[in-house]
Amino acid sequence: MAHIAFVVPRFHTNLFHATAALLDAGHVVSVLATGAGSGEDHSRLTPILLGTTPEPGAVKETLRRLKPDLLFIRTAADLSRQAAKVARQQGLRAMRYDLLTLDGAPTAKQRLLHWWRGLPGQRVTPVRTPGDRAERHGAAHFLPWPVTRWADVAVTDAVLRQTPVPVLCVGKLGSPRKNHLPLIEALEALGGGEVARLTLVGSLNRVNFADGASYHDTLQQAVDARDWIEMRAEVPYAEMPRLFADHAICVLPSVDEPLGFAPVEGMAFGTIPVISAQSGSAGYLTGGTDGVIVDMQDPTALRGGLEPLLHDAGTRRAMSAAARATAESELSPKRFVERMEAILAAG
Structure with missing residues (x-):
């Protein structure tokens, strides 16, 4: 040794x-x-x-x-x-x-x-x-x-069949490059609260736009205007397994993301990863099998990647099982x- x-x-x-x-x-x-x-x-x-x-x-x-x-x-x-x-x-x-x-x-x-x-x-x-x-x-x-399923919880079939579909996004709530707003726009174009329930989780660092406006304040206004979105700041790591298990999908729509590990951690619990091609962790996926890779330079890619997952429980079941299998083999x-x-x- x-x-x-x-x-x-x-x-x-x-x-x-x-x-x-x-x-x-x-x-x-x-x-x-x-x-x-x-x-x-x-x-x-x-x-x-x-x-x-x-x-x-x-x-x-x-x-x-x-x-x-x-x-x-x-x-x-x-x-x-x-x-x-x-x-x-x-x-x-x-x-x-x-x-x-x-x-x-x-x-x-x-x-x-x-x-x-x-x-x-x-x-x-x-x-x-x-x-x-x-x-x-x-x-x-x-x-x-x-990655490991380090708590005795996992995505159940009931969660995968649930509508509206529970969607999770983990990323700093004050950082524009995390692309929360394009995610909200994509979900809204697909039916908003009729098809999805979005939970935004992250730390509360504050980054301003070039004009001085607070990104976090803009995001908060977008959340407040939609009853199908919940925003939770500073969630302890010990609570993450339960969050993964309660959501069918975890989206990372970031750009300039060196790694971006939260959706990969979620795979161990059966949460389906949807990761931008501009994130390092996209290379962990076999796109279309154990997750979805979306090119955030294409303004329609995020909507297109989410659409089959939101509208077909069978697709969610298959991809959830494949994500967990990858976590238990190549990422174990x-x-x-x-x-x-x-x-x-x-x-």
Whole structure:
């Protein structure tokens, strides 16, 4: 068994499920983080907090003591640069984690930043271009985060047969690029409250339009004008399984979305993912089988992608079952461990 260490800004829920899978498989796991966020689960592992600018020698001593077989370095302020430097000095195998597509190349600015931080050339990414089924491309390895049905709930047949169809959208409620308003417009064009019941969930960060108007205020007005939409801010992570189980569909209509993981998490519960082609997680889907991929550059694509799901319970049943099957195979904790062990074996 190997000792695997991660350098990260904080111990995100994605990383919790990944480290739990590795621990269950018998590996030793350490997490070095700049700080801790609210709601983190330290029941399986307590991260080592080193700050954004660690004291001289702190990273060196920590890695000397841990001696990991493989160190993954994510962008985490000066902690990343120090960890990469110490890994070179101590002869530790290190890989960087990024959100470029598997076959993607960094921009000139990104290459300069990697050079300045001394980050390793070998990398892992959870992002593939839709349709790409490669596990490796040159120095890049595909390593998607695992998903698991971590609460004893799931989408039932009654939910899949329900009309109006319950639709979920998870994304920051103050961010225009999350495209809540185009989603509302698409649903309204398909019949609004006659065919769908929409729940918007997300944090309350505020981003203004160019003219200074608050996007969140505009979104709130749109919600208030429609009795078939509910908006819930700052929902605790512990409540997400119930939300997934109560909704047949989870839509991510974002643009410029590096990953966008909520619809993928929902797949483990049988919630059907509808993901924009401009989101990194679209590459997890076989479009038309275990989910729907929509090109948000086409103003009619979202409406077209949702229409068969809203009007045919049989389509919802089939796609829900396929989404859950993908979550339990290609995106399972077992498959994550297999991919990790293949990376370890590749040397």
